[in-house]
Amino acid sequence: MRTITVELGERSYPIMIKSGLLSEVGARMKDLGFKGKAAVVTNPLVGDLYAGELLKSLKGSGFSPFLITLPDGEEYKTIEVATTVYDALIENTMERNSPIIALGGGVIGDLTGFVAATYLRGVPYIQVPTTLLSQVDSSVGGKTAVNHPRGKNLIGAFYQPRAVFIDPDVLKTLDAREVRAGLAEVIKYGIIRDPAFFAFLEENSSKLLGLGAELTRAIERSCEIKAEVVGADETEQGLRSILNLGHTFGHAIEALSGYGTYKHGEAVAIGMYLAARLSAALGLCDSGVVERVKGLVSSVGLPTEPPEFAVEAWIESMRLDKKVSSEAMRFVLIKRIGTVSLEVVGEEELKALYAGL
Ligand SMILES: NC(=O)c1ccc[n+]([C@@H]2O[C@H](COP(=O)([O-])OP(=O)(O)OC[C@H]3O[C@@H](n4cnc5c(N)ncnc54)[C@H](O)[C@@H]3O)[C@@H](O)[C@H]2O)c1
Structure with missing residues (x-):
């Protein structure tokens, strides 16, 4: 496995890259000190393909994960859709240390990061990017955002993830x-x-x-x-x-x-x-x-x-x-x-x- 560190002092975090890493996310998160509840945010397409394996890995490492499925597409990267994620987090009593995992491309990653930056004034989030663009770009660096009718990414925050897990194998299903x-x-x-x-x-x-x-x-x-x-x-x-x-x-x-x-x-x-x-x-x-x-x-x-x-x-x-x-x-x-x-x-x-x- 290749591990690269984004050096940001106390907020430094690893980017791990390995074929098959999806099935190890639970164990790796446990190593990073996470436990308990975990929310997985995805969309129907990516969820059907990969949520099962991710949830299995999380459960296998003692987590109690639950899935939040959002509609697929840039047009859903909005504050309204983010609100539905807040609703689900509140309903599942996600607390300050409970991690949120973004499973998807840049749309899911940006929106999930924005929710993590703002829910309870900031909770940890993990990126599991599944498009090439999100693996090489949007999952790293902490630019989180939703769109506004007047422009893309107008509402957002710099908020770094705690880890980025990249499994190149998931690209096999990508267009x-x-x-x-x-x-x-x-x-x-x-x-x-x-x-x-x-x-x-x-x-x-x-x-x-x-x-x-x-x-x-x-x-x-x-x-x-x-x-x-x-x-x-x-x-x-x-x-x-x-x-x-x-x-x-x-x-x-x-x-x-x-x-x-x-x-x-x-x-x-x-x-x-x-x-x-x-x-x-x-x-x-x-x-x-x-x-x-x-x-x-x-x-x-x-x-x-x-x-x-x-x-x-x-x-x-x-x-x-x-x-x-x-x-x-x-x-x-x-x-x-x-x-x-x-x-x-x-x-x-x-x-x-x-x-x-
Ligand atoms: N935060 C940043 O620094 C940053 C940088 C660049 C782009 N972005 C943002 O990223 C977004 C674009 O991201 P994107 O290009 O990943 O698009 P996307 O998230 O819309 O994904 C593209 C399509 O691929 C599907 N998909 C994802 N993974 C798949 C897989 N493994 N197999 C099959 N289908 C899969 C998705 O469901 C979607 O239909 C934009 O909103 C852009 O603003 C953010």
Whole structure:
């Protein structure tokens, strides 16, 4: 088993990665000092596949678990659905030390984390992520949230889990499109922090979708990089913003094309390519970097070409995302594979990028 620690002083926590780990969650939680009642939050799809095994593991280690099943989908990541979780926790007299376990993708993880941050002013929670995106990104780092009708993730808190248990075997039931979308974030880690990892992904791009040892290695390295960045800058005062590479472009693509048209990872893939193009146009990197980003993103079956939007709508959407009204916006741009920086970019430069597409 691979264990990575997110170093946050007293709030440090382990990320454990191992094939078959789902059936050991109970024992591992007992080792961490938990006991008694445990709530498992999931959705019908993931619950049917994996709740049985998780509950068995918990019972086997002396826990008294119960299941809270929420409807599946981003549209249910709301305060109203969170309220139904509070109801279930109160009904089952969950106390301050009773852990809540998120079994699912980023939607379940974000909502469960938000509930844990607020129920009884904060109770422990455990992440058992079941999508590639949640295994390499959303389960680590403590960003918890629900959506508001006016925008995604507007209501939330930084609140770290007590442990993250990653079982790569559960990805076998995940839609291939979801696996590819998760790979966008994996590629992101190589670009922002680790040229050798990027080269590893290039060499093994055809094997990653096979969900074998190469993907497990990629999950491990992604979690290491995320843990390192979060440990250095938990609340995104500086360094953590590098994790947003491609995301400003990506969020605009998601918003302008209507949420759901592109998966988040697909929009981020296009966004990373655009960030590379912009970086080269501004003289920060050479065209070889753009070619490598495009090559790797395409080779795992992710898109690079953006849909057509009016340039004004495009820029307005990015401004909204950045919550800035002034002329300049800051983007994570690429200096070379493994090194990025936050740069101020003017509207003219964005228009020039758009005109050249
Ligand atoms: N907190 C963070 O730092 C952070 C970072 C990135 C994204 N997010 C959030 O994550 C969410 C997206 O997460 P996601 O991409 O995991 O989507 P998701 O949670 O909606 O899961 C995608 C689909 O896969 C299904 N699924 C999950 N695991 C499965 C499995 N093992 N087998 C078969 N089907 C399975 C789900 O039921 C769902 O239908 C968004 O709400 C986004 O805002 C949060």
